[in-house]
Amino acid sequence: xxxxxLVKNFRVALLVQTLVFCLSSYTYAEPATYKRTLEKxxxxxxxxxxxxxxxxxxxxxxxxxxxVILDFIFGTCTTICPVLSAGYVxxxxxxxxxxxxxxxxxxxxxxxxxxxxxxxxxxxxYRAKPGWDFLTGSRKDIDTVMRAFxxxxxxxxxxxxxxxxxxxxxxxxxxxYGIMSSSEFFSETKKAGL
Amino acid sequence: xxxxxxxxxxxxxxxxxxxCVASAADSPDQYRLGERMYRDGLLSDGTAxxxxxxxxLEADGTIFSCSNCHTRSGLGSVEGQVTxxxxxxxxxxxxRYLFKDQIKNTVSKSKGVIRKAPALRPxxxxxxxxxxxRGGIDPTGRELAPVMPRYNLNDKDMRIMVEYLQNLSxxxxxxxxxxxxxxxxxxxxxxxxxxxxxxxxxxxxxxxINQQTKTQRKQPQFAKMFRMLDTAFFRNISINTWELKGxxxxxxxxxxxxxxxxxxxxxxxxxxxxxxxxxxxxxxxRQIPCLFPITDLPVISNTGWYTYYxxxxxxxxxxxxxxFLNSSIRDNAGKKVLQIVRSTPQGEALASGFxxxxxxxxxxxxxxxxxxxxxxxxxxxxxxxxxxxxxxPDSVVIWSGDDTISALAGMPSQSNLxxxxxxxxxxGKTFAAIPERMRDKLFITxxxxxxxDEKKFKGYNEFLTLGKLKxxxxxxxxxxxxxxxxxxxxGMKELKLDYYRDTLLDVIGMRPDQYLPDFERYSFxxxxxxxxxxxxxxxxxxxxxxxxxxxxxxxxx
Numbered sequence: 001x002x003x004x005x006l007v008k009n010f011r012v013a014l015l016v017q018t019l020v021f022c023l024s025s026y027t028y029a030e031p032a033t034y035k036r037t038l039e040k041x042x043x044x045x046x047x048x049x050x051x052x053x054x055x056x057x058x059x060x061x062x063x064x065x066x067x068v069i070l071d072f073i074f075g076t077c078t079t080i081c082p083v084l085s086a087g088y089v090x091x092x093x094x095x096x097x098x099x100x101x102x103x104x105x106x107x108x109x110x111x112x113x114x115x116x117x118x119x120x121x122x123x124x125x126y127r128a129k130p131g132w133d134f135l136t137g138s139r140k141d142i143d144t145v146m147r148a149f150x151x152x153x154x155x156x157x158x159x160x161x162x163x164x165x166x167x168x169x170x171x172x173x174x175x176x177y178g179i180m181s182s183s184e185f186f187s188e189t190k191k192a193g194l
Numbered sequence: 195x196x197x198x199x200x201x202x203x204x205x206x207x208x209x210x211x212x213x214c215v216a217s218a219a220d221s222p223d224q225y226r227l228g229e230r231m232y233r234d235g236l237l238s239d240g241t242a243x244x245x246x247x248x249x250x251l252e253a254d255g256t257i258f259s260c261s262n263c264h265t266r267s268g269l270g271s272v273e274g275q276v277t278x279x280x281x282x283x284x285x286x287x288x289x290r291y292l293f294k295d296q297i298k299n300t301v302s303k304s305k306g307v308i309r310k311a312p313a314l315r316p317x318x319x320x321x322x323x324x325x326x327x328r329g330g331i332d333p334t335g336r337e338l339a340p341v342m343p344r345y346n347l348n349d350k351d352m353r354i355m356v357e358y359l360q361n362l363s364x365x366x367x368x369x370x371x372x373x374x375x376x377x378x379x380x381x382x383x384x385x386x387x388x389x390x391x392x393x394x395x396x397x398x399x400x401x402x403i404n405q406q407t408k409t410q411r412k413q414p415q416f417a418k419m420f421r422m423l424d425t426a427f428f429r430n431i432s433i434n435t436w437e438l439k440g441x442x443x444x445x446x447x448x449x450x451x452x453x454x455x456x457x458x459x460x461x462x463x464x465x466x467x468x469x470x471x472x473x474x475x476x477x478x479x480r481q482i483p484c485l486f487p488i489t490d491l492p493v494i495s496n497t498g499w500y501t502y503y504x505x506x507x508x509x510x511x512x513x514x515x516x517x518f519l520n521s522s523i524r525d526n527a528g529k530k531v532l533q534i535v536r537s538t539p540q541g542e543a544l545a546s547g548f549x550x551x552x553x554x555x556x557x558x559x560x561x562x563x564x565x566x567x568x569x570x571x572x573x574x575x576x577x578x579x580x581x582x583x584x585x586x587p588d589s590v591v592i593w594s595g596d597d598t599i600s601a602l603a604g605m606p607s608q609s610n611l612x613x614x615x616x617x618x619x620x621x622g623k624t625f626a627a628i629p630e631r632m633r634d635k636l637f638i639t640x641x642x643x644x645x646x647d648e649k650k651f652k653g654y655n656e657f658l659t660l661g662k663l664k665x666x667x668x669x670x671x672x673x674x675x676x677x678x679x680x681x682x683x684x685g686m687k688e689l690k691l692d693y694y695r696d697t698l699l700d701v702i703g704m705r706p707d708q709y710l711p712d713f714e715r716y717s718f719x720x721x722x723x724x725x726x727x728x729x730x731x732x733x734x735x736x737x738x739x740x741x742x743x744x745x746x747x748x749x750x751x
Contacts, residue, residue: 076722080274082257111749113717115751157704179248
């Protein structure tokens with residue numbers, strides 16, 4: 001067969017590519033349980049915008065006597081965000097009337113699409129109660145925040161599940177990699193001073 | 195070796211096609227109920243489908259549904275380390291192999307060897323599928339990852355769901371045969387011959403290159419870009435030009451007539467100076483993807499699925515002006531804004547974007563008065579002066595065409611002008627006439643990358659038009675068509691051999707940011723339909739041929 005080499009290479013490339021894709025479905029790497037570490041972070045001096053269009057100096061989130069919990073999501077994400085956000089919903093349900101006893105914060109990793117309007121709709125869809133804020137900002141500021149938490153995600157489709165918990169006044173954050181069940185999440189939050 | 199591989203590809207495609215025809219929806223109503231369950235998480239009785247993630251995390255189907263993770267077409271998604279696999283009819287009901295085993299088996303079979311490499315899992319049956327959805331145990335006894343919810347489904351709803359999955363992306367979409375892939379593009383009769391040519395020339399190149407790939411007379415300069423046609427190249431690509439004439443109210447019927455004559459897989463680009471609405475609606479109702487038409491008057495919708503737009507066009511400029519104003523007068527709620535709107539599709543789209551963003555920020559915004567100008571009503575200096583005197587605004591937003599510049603240029607030098615906002619696209623390119631003294635008052639919405647940064651994209655307008663254009667590409671038609679083709683080719687690559695329209699839309703939605711001519715970024719996301727999210731606010735410097743100075747970020751909130 002007299003195919004030019006370029007064409008041959010194309011086909012091989014295609015096969016290899018498809019192969020890699022199919023394999024990836026089965027070298028499934030999500031940890032069976034979550035990984036927990038304690039880390040020190042310095043909050044950057046940036047101003048973000050919440051679902052009501054209000055400007056929020058990022059450092060001010062630490063001015064509270066409540067546990068602060070952070071995750072990274074975006075409004076149109078496929079797999080990880082629904083599961084992370086279901087965790088927030090579950091926690092708020094467990095706290096009942098006292099939903100504001102913890103400050104839940106979701107930070108957008110798709111800031112250009114996540115306008116206050118999109119974020120507000122997202123929170124509404126998840127039936128978020130008061131105490132859960134969704135923050136967006138300029139791409140530069142969002143990148144700075146991700147880097148500050150050693151959570152830089154350059155492409156939103158390579159997103160992973162990360163939850164950061166700050167007990168009031170503590171000098172360290174609890175960094176949780178992976179997905180907790182709702183009882184695990186509740187008990188982590190309790191340990192953090194709920 | 196190559197012959198075998200090619201043979202495998204063809205067999206693979208053919209085998210998909212045969213499985214597919216096997217099942218057809220029992221009844222349309224049943225199918226609709228299944229679709230609602232899959233996409234919106236609603237059971238047949240209208241209540242929410244309930245599932246559990248990681249044991250005890252409740253996943254209410256109305257918050258996120260199967261389509262969130264497995265995508266609308268069921269071909270699945272990969273997000274970081276979590277893969278939601280293919281669950282369409284063509285994949286679930288046959289054994290799954292590692293791809294290398296799939297190849298090995300096909301090759302062995304062709305040589306008469308019958309011992310097959312083992313499957314990862316056998317084909318699902320109705321029973322095993324019910325078991326995996328309820329209990330998370332697949333037919334090999336493997337427990338699925340805890341991210342996949344375990345669902346409460348009664349027998350009746352399970353039947354509906356299983357049937358839906360059997361039919362989901364089970365047969366290739368129209369416009370595809372074993373030997374051909376048919377597309378269309380659209381040109382409306384208000385488009386000038388030059389503009390028409392600026393779009394069609396690149397599409398012709400696309401067809402020619404595919405043809406040349408087939409006949410092996412390849413041009414190396416295209417190799418990199420067109421590698422994405424690999425999966426398609428043994429099919430003939432054709433692109434029909436659908437010409438739409440006369441009253442837009444008749445476009446729907448014209449489109450239907452073209453489609454009946456020859457169904458197409460998708461619409462590539464398209465160009466019109468008129469609002470895109472009738473074509474958008476047609477594509478929604480016929481479920482035909484339409485990729486990045488050249489229009490500045492797209493449909494603004496949260497729910498549209500079939501048309502991808504490069505941006506929100508004029509609407510986006512209007513939004514940007516309002517956000518800029520909102521943030522600059524944030525602390526001064528008493529300030530007055532006057533908006534002058536010409537009653538044309540352009541003026542109205544700008545005003546509607548302005549209103550939408552203005553209303554986002556209820557706290558702290560100023561007061562807004564709007565004056566409408568008739569389509570042919572003149573906006574000259576006296577008329578403008580009169581309006582300013584009457585309303586004494588702190589800022590005036592003028593959504594009108596090139597008459598704006600002469601009206602502004604005529605304002606007497608001693609007058610105390612408010613901040614003025616105009617649209618660069620609507621006004622056109624005559625900013626040199628703006629007197630220097632007025633330039634620090636003038637703010638311009640500019641939806642493109644600034645000229646000095648655009649220099650690195652020089653030549654993109656000619657890459658696919660191959661020098662066929664007689665005029666410079668001032669309206670960015672060739673460059674926008676280039677970007678459309680680039681994204682289309684990436685989509686074709688990701689599509690592999692899964693010729694389902696929804697899959698093409700799904701895979702484009704999962705592309706990373708693209709850095710292409712005209713806009714700072716084309717960015718995507720599942721379900722997002724406006725790729726460029728930004729627009730600058732610029733001012734003019736004091737030089738004779740004024741340069742633009744950025745006064746804002748690309749994206750404002």
